Amino acid sequence: MCWQKRDFFLSIILLFVAGNTGAKLAGGHEGSSGTKLELIHRHDLLRNPRNGVHPVPTFQRMKQMFHHDTIRYRALSSRPRMKHGGRISSARRQVQENTGYYQACTNGSGIRAGEMPMYSGADDGTGQYFVHLKVGTPPQKVTLIADTGSELTWTKCNYMCEGAQCGRNLRDRRVFRADDSSTFKTVPCSSSMCKIELANLFSLAQCPSPMDPCAYDYRYLDGSSTVGVFANETVTFSLTNGKKTRLENVLVGCSGSSRGQSFQAADGIIGLGYSNHSFAVKAAKEFGGKFSYCLVDHLSPKNVSSYLIFGSYHETDISPTELQYTELVLGVISPFYAVNMKGISIGGILLGIPNEVWNVNGVGGVIVDSGSSLTFLTQPAYQPVVDALKPSLSSFRTSNQDFAPLEYCFNSTGFDESLVPRLVFHFTDGARFEPPVKSYVIDAATGVKCLGFVNATWPGTSVLGNIMQQNHFWEFDIAKARLGFASSSCSS
Structure with missing residues (x-):
């Protein structure tokens, strides 16, 4: 039986996000360390035949990018504004409440940091850079769009899936296999987290049984959509000091169905927006209260990389x-x-x-x-x-x-x-x-x-x-x- 066949799941954009349940780091580190993810431009992935996408001329790629930008801006311009210092400022307070922790990290040994390679991607119709992230236990690599305008982190995913129909909409893409992860724990639909805390992340009211997973339904303005369930998971980082660390109890979205051009060449989105539920805010709490990136020219040769960094940037060419x-x-x-x-x-x-x-x-x-x-x-x-x-x-x-x-x-x-x-x-x-x-x-x-x-x-x-x-x-x-x-x- 596939979980996506149950009648209370609709079509939405799911997330693979840094979550709400008190994310914490597991494993010890010594000295200055952090996470650095490589940022890969979307055009680089689209040029790679192994991603199932044939190369297209520069003119066509730019036209697609311009079209996606227009759709994204429409979504942005329709968002309501809040009075300065409104409710979402609680995300900043969560980070600032750890000030003592940050000071302890900076005394003597420096702030821990992590770096991730960054590549180009799409969300709301756009999002030009991607990162590779390792999720679950044992870790599975997914390619996610890095977007400072998204609250949610989500990935294409199989959960409680068996038979020929398993993930039929995802067979041509890499997916996260939730059943293979020992740390994947769904959020119950009867919980206050599902009913209240995740309401602004499009959680659904349906709850056939108290322990059924909390589901969400999301559609983008360009017609793209995805449907999934919320869970808590572990994300593994390679630190700049050569060690590895795990970020536990991260809120994730596991999507069994995803449609639309917005996610071409990517497995989902890493939410870098400012929100209690965003990956950026959760990871920043553990790495000095900040994140950073540096973007090379989007027309640079494929062997030139950009980076998304959580914590220290001492390995960059910036002082x-x-x-x-x-x-x-x-x-x-x-x-x-x-x-x-x-x-x-x-x-x-x-x-x-x-x-x-x-x-x-x-x-x-x-x-x-x-x-x-x-x-x-x-x-x-x-x-x-x-x-x-x-x-x-x-x-x-x-x-x-x-x-x-x-x-x-x-x-x-x-x-x-x-x-x-x-x-x-x-x-x-x-x-x-x-x-x-x-x-x-x-x-x-x-x-x-x-x-x-x-x-x-x-x-x-x-x-x-x-x-x-x-x-x-x-x-x-x-x-x-x-x-x-x-x-x-x-x-x-």
């Missing part, structure tokens, strides 16, 4: 003195990480953009999002930026190819980045983010470049996407509510 910091506004545009922007300058001239465009506590604001490729600027910011950049590109013939939602594209023969004035994002506390020109004059196809900004509806939220974030190190310090960043080659 603490190089980081600039600005405030992270948590819990307002949930589960995204918002920042207080002051304005944008081009060629050293601050543009005339109304202050309300940047007011995160009003109807504007800016988020930093790893799951969006493009940078979305609401109309009062978009038009001044494009108008200031276009004169430097006026000698190039406008492209007649359709790269919607990008509006200004041109034949790039003879293009030289030195022709383009430098763009700088200014934060209210004085920090300045100056991306390389290739992050805002982007490659769209062979011989074609575009201004990498999307005209977003006003009022609304602006988004710093992952192309704009490339070749920079980003540290999300949840315990101190601050975002650190610095230019980096992303080498380690």
Whole structure:
């Protein structure tokens, strides 16, 4: 019998998440250590025939990426806002309550840290980087989309599954085999955790028997969907000191059915958003209250890697003195990480953009999002930026190819980045983010470049996407509510 055939399971997006039941680390470590996961760009996985996906031309891949971004932004713009310091701020409090623990770790031996390789992926229609994660006992490797806009961590999964119909929708993909894990424990549907704590993660009210698993049903705006059950599991990390450690009692979602293009080449999603249930908040509690990543150019050769790090970043090419910091506004545009922007300058001239465009506590604001490729600027910011950049590109013939939602594209023969004035994002506390020109004059196809900004509806939220974030190190310090960043080659 397959669990997914029971009548109380519907279609949803399940999670493989850092959970609600007091995640703790098992195993001892000495000295400075942490977790580093490699980030793999989605295009790299799509280029690999072993993933069951045939390579597609750059033009087509970029069009797919742009389409996914548009869908994701619609979902983002429809989210309700909370008053600054609202209910989700409890996630930050959970991290801050461990301040004594963090201080104990930093005295003498330094904060423990862990690193994970990071690759590109998709969620809500997008999410460009993937990580490999080891889940269960014994550990099984799954490939998950790394997304700072998702609360949930989930994977395609078989549970109580027998016979030819077992996981019929998943036969062409790697799946997590829950029945083979000695640490997989489902959350009872009769529990308060299922009925109350997981309600905002789409848990279902159906409960035929008190000990039946807590089920969830989730659909994305692009028509993708997945159905599954919540459980507690163990995640295994390789630490930067060469040892391994386990994060126990992690909330996971085990999905027996998943449909849609959003999850092509991935097994699920690792939720890095700001929420009590997100993997980022749970793992950060154990690794110094923060996580970080560094994104190489999404068009880099396949052997060039980015990394997702929980804890110390001492093995990167960044020193603490190089980081600039600005405030992270948590819990307002949930589960995204918002920042207080002051304005944008081009060629050293601050543009005339109304202050309300940047007011995160009003109807504007800016988020930093790893799951969006493009940078979305609401109309009062978009038009001044494009108008200031276009004169430097006026000698190039406008492209007649359709790269919607990008509006200004041109034949790039003879293009030289030195022709383009430098763009700088200014934060209210004085920090300045100056991306390389290739992050805002982007490659769209062979011989074609575009201004990498999307005209977003006003009022609304602006988004710093992952192309704009490339070749920079980003540290999300949840315990101190601050975002650190610095230019980096992303080498380690």
